[in-house]
Amino acid sequence: MNISSFLKTIHPFPARMAPEIAIRRLKHLEKDTLILDPMLGSGTTLKVAGMTGLRGIGFDVDPMALLISSVWNRPVNINKVMRIAEQVLRQAHEMQDAPYLPWIDYDPETLAFVNFWFAKEQADDLRKLSSLISLMSCPESDVLKVALSRLIITKQRGASLGRDISHSRPHRVSNVNDFQVLPEFAKSVRRICKILSFNPGSHLISIHEGSAKHMDSISDQSIDYIMTSPPYFTAVDYFRGHRLALIWLGYTLSSLRLLRDKSIGLNRIPTKPLDDALIQELFQGVSHIANLRPKVQSALQRYSMDLLEISQEFFRVLKVKGKMTVVIADSYSSGLLISNTKIFKNAAKLAGFHLEEVEERPIIATRRYLPPPNSSGGNRLGNRMKTESIMTFTRK
Numbered sequence: 604m605n606i607s608s609f610l611k612t613i614h615p616f617p618a619r620m621a622p623e624i625a626i627r628r629l630k631h632l633e634k635d636t637l638i639l640d641p642m643l644g645s646g647t648t649l650k651v652a653g654m655t656g657l658r659g660i661g662f663d664v665d666p667m668a669l670l671i672s673s674v675w676n677r678p679v680n681i682n683k684v685m686r687i688a689e690q691v692l693r694q695a696h697e698m699q700d701a702p703y704l705p706w707i708d709y710d711p712e713t714l715a716f717v718n719f720w721f722a723k724e725q726a727d728d729l730r731k732l733s734s735l736i737s738l739m740s741c742p743e744s745d746v747l748k749v750a751l752s753r754l755i756i757t758k759q760r761g762a763s764l765g766r767d768i769s770h771s772r773p774h775r776v777s778n779v780n781d782f783q784v785l786p787e788f789a790k791s792v793r794r795i796c797k798i799l800s801f802n803p804g805s806h807l808i809s810i811h812e813g814s815a816k817h818m819d820s821i822s823d824q825s826i827d828y829i830m831t832s833p834p835y836f837t838a839v840d841y842f843r844g845h846r847l848a849l850i851w852l853g854y855t856l857s858s859l860r861l862l863r864d865k866s867i868g869l870n871r872i873p874t875k876p877l878d879d880a881l882i883q884e885l886f887q888g889v890s891h892i893a894n895l896r897p898k899v900q901s902a903l904q905r906y907s908m909d910l911l912e913i914s915q916e917f918f919r920v921l922k923v924k925g926k927m928t929v930v931i932a933d934s935y936s937s938g939l940l941i942s943n944t945k946i947f948k949n950a951a952k953l954a955g956f957h958l959e960e961v962e963e964r965p966i967i968a969t970r971r972y973l974p975p976p977n978s979s980g981g982n983r984l985g986n987r988m989k990t991e992s993i994m995t996f997t998r999k
């Protein structure tokens with residue numbers, strides 16, 4: 604089976620794992636191998652694992668990552684999806700007025716956000732779809748949520764007034780929109796169903812909400828192989844784009860902020876005093892630290908400690924002599940190159956891992972991401988990450 608031809612994603616996701624990286628490493632593993640992706644994003648690693656006949660477990664803190672990857676990685680009754688989609692569309696067409704959505708209409712901040720990012724006509728139709736889908740509790744309704752989200756998380760024109768949302772760099776470009784939400788929703792459902800109609804191995808995968816720092820449901824030394832791609836320092840703020848769709852799926856902005864607080868890689872200063880000696884070890888061989896503004900320096904310290912904490916948790920759950928493959932790229936802050944790769948290597952070594960192999964690989968242009976617009980000096984095209992490192996470690 605040529606796996607890569609079956610890896611068409613059901614929804615965009617920034618900084619997605621290149622499937623060929625996972626395929627090359629997973630395809631020779633024995634059938635019973637248990638793979639963990641603790642920061643699963645789009646769920647590509649687990650998709651490859653399932654298709655290869657391996658068992659997989661995944662975690663993430665972003666509700667969008669969890670939604671997309673669970674729909675993509677679980678068995679689904681396509682006929683039922685099509686049936687409930689038809690029913691939702693019929694009812695939406697019959698509705699005279701746009702319904703109230705309590706989590707939006709009783710929350711002035713979320714309501715103002717909706718009014719800023721959506722024109723009335725699209726917002727009214729999204730309200731109809733959202734109110735009908737939120738009443739459903741079957742697993743198939745998650746497919747409809749992904750279909751709705753796809754209308755919004757787009758690079759070009761979509762249901763919102765923004766562009767570049769799929770890259771998590773949303774900016775509003777207009778006050779008017781002629782996007783037809785209901786017919787586009789019907790197309791979106793059909794497209795996803797087509798992809799999901801061939802879905803081998805999905806029964807082998809389980810996906811959980813939770814932080815990679817504390818995967819309490821996973822026993823010590825129970826995982827055979829970890830494959831993941833941690834966020835890069837200040838490279839992508841996943842919630843910035845995803846919230847435009849998540850507010851139609853029952854989330855308020857404040858609830859999303861609480862979840863975002865669990866994300867690593869964002870430009871945030873530490874909330875507790877950090878151990879100086881550890882920071883020095885994590886920064887070993889990393890250039891430009893002294894040239895960073897004090898606030899960025901302390902955010903980088905927090906990021907480095909986060910990488911250490913996740914490495915320690917990966918060490919706890921991995922079997923002795925188990926392997927871990929981590930894909931990570933360096934990123935830019937204030938125009939200076941930050942070696943996420945070196946920091947991760949230092950963190951993994953401190954946690955007890957032995958580095959076995961490093962492979963450098965060019966990132967194709969369509970997968971490169973710019974730093975967030977507010978990171979000063981980091982907005983230049985030259986600052987796109989051009990290569991990524993694939994590092995394989997062994998647990999001692």
Ligand SMILES: C[S@@+](CC[C@H](N)C(=O)[O-])C[C@H]1O[C@@H](n2cnc3c(N)ncnc32)[C@H](O)[C@@H]1O
Nearest residue numbers: 619620642644645663664665814815832866867
């Ligand atoms: C570089 S992306 C992963 C890309 C992924 N390999 C893919 O194929 O899409 C990093 C992911 O880490 C997640 N993340 C950030 N902080 C996390 C945490 N503390 N625990 C679990 N996941 C986290 C983000 O939500 C994001 O989905």
